[in-house]
Amino acid sequence: MNNSPLIRLSALTKVYGSGQAAFQALKGIDLAIETGEFVAIMGPSGSGKSTTMNILGCLDTPSSGSYEFMDIQVEKLSRNQRALLRRHFLGFVFQGFNLLARTTALENVELPLIYRGEDATSRHAAARAALEQVGLKGWEHHTPAELSGGQQQRVAIARAIVTHPAVLLADEPTGNLDTKTSQEIMELITAFNREKGITVLMVTHEPDMAAYARRIIRFVDGYLESDSRTEEAA
Amino acid sequence: MLWNTLLLALRAIRRNLMRSFLTILGIVIGVAAVITMVTLGNGATKSVSDQISSMGSNLLMLIPGQRFGPGGGGAPNFKIADVEAIRYQISGAEWVAPVVNKGATAVYQANNWSTVVTGTNNDYFPAGNWELAAGRTFNETEERAGKAVCIIGETVREKLFGGQSPVGSEIRIKLFSCEVIGLLKGKGQSAMGSDQDDTVVMPLRTVQRRLSGSQDINRLTVSVSNSASIDGVKKQLTLLMRERRNISESEDDDFRVMDTRQIAETLTSTTKILTMLLGAVAAVSLLVGGIGIMNIMLVSVTERTREIGIRLAIGALEREVLLQFLIEAVVLSSIGGLIGIALATGASFFLARLMNVPYLFDPAINLLSFLFSAAIGVIFGFFPARRAAGLNPIDALRHE
């Protein structure tokens, strides 16, 4: 019955700017992603990876084409409806962490739950549990300035998964981290994919990181160049 | 949603203590300045009108010229005969006192004090609600002959005699010495803020002969008996003086008859203008406070735009973000407004005592300053946020 994929992009384009300054960052992307997949997105800088991720994450809107998410035509949704999609189904992890400054790890992780209207008790419990899952037990009351880059990214991951999203979108999550920390972060993300069944889409430059994924998509110049599945032992 | 948003707003305030403090400070200063200035101004106005009404509503004042104040535009002064004429021809005039003022230094032993000498008659005391604390008023001989006798006010007594009783002593005024025959009960400050007790009263003739050297009288004070109508006496006085000063029908009066209400209006209009001026100056400080807040907000707009981007990215609705910023702005400016009001209440209470004017709580100006400060907070705190919350989340996140 339910044959439609979790995510389906059809002839998706994105044009930045207008007139003389117009620049086509995506030139027609067709892509389908099933629930539970772990997809690495690779490709040279400027090839449209982030643009695609932002559209998938409902942080930006496509110029044309269609984006189906859980059988919903996302490009037809209003601003508020897209916000609700983000709130309930999407978790985002950025290269630059994007945590609220001078705000404790616990409060940062609580934030999405506040917008979901959860009461203080369940909110605290969930946020603490999420921090524990990313290995930050005992760091709840530290602010981003008091945490290392790796720890900040862990807080960001905790914030992204605390709502049990359907999809975790990560745009170069290890781009600012050293190799060892990157691997720890990757194990964490892989664990969420394997154990919680969260679909993961991750942009990365590094083949080492992409190796964690089961499917690798390559972008070149606004097009999808290749799409390959790797079969690796769990 | 409201509860959670309030929580978020309070967290944002706590997170940025310096910014919150500066915002509050800007509003506190402005609100406190406006309220204090206006409250003190109102108090001064009230004090002026109070003291004038304490003079009694039955007092009329005749001054030459059409203006109130020194000079009087060159119109002739009054004569002693005018006093007699009013006394005998106007039945409603209860007390009629001529007044001549002259500044002089009074000396007693090693002490000297510069004061104002008033030449008048005994009617001056009941007309001006003066009572004697000791001694007596002038007798007929002293008035007729212009004898060197005087009745002194409380301030003069204190400056010249200290703890001693003054009655019977001789004080020196300019080149003559003069016996103190009475002491006036203290009255305190006058409507114009001067010390009413800083006075030496002598018979009119004494002052004319020894101090002013002319027969002129600057002012007449007439008190209207309770049974007569003030307007009636005013009309009679005007007619009588026109006749005595030979003013033809086509000419205007060259003197003025003013009642207490008019005197009060003249005097309070000055303090009212002053209040408005002070209020305007203070309003500028409110505006400056507002500009300070705007500065703080603009400096933090990049950080706040990113913050809005983060909130939108994790699923906040635009209206939730806006509500948070609105609550933040309202909370900060309300706190500032309330502290400002408290500070102003304390300051005006204290300054009012210091300036010896009554403290009057003015709800209108308190409310107005509060609303104005809230408006400033909302305009400068909320509108930058409105722009940011309308962006695509990714554009807000990437804001430079």
Ligand SMILES: Nc1ncnc2c1ncn2[C@@H]1O[C@H](COP(=O)(O)OP(=O)(O)O)[C@@H](O)[C@H]1O
């Ligand atoms: N907001 C923007 N305005 C204009 N051009 C943009 C904007 N964002 C990205 N681009 C351009 O679109 C192209 C694709 O960008 P992006 O998706 O960020 O590439 P990457 O694959 O490196 O993540 C680049 O050439 C970039 O310069």
Ligand SMILES: [Mg+2]
């Ligand atoms: Mg990129």
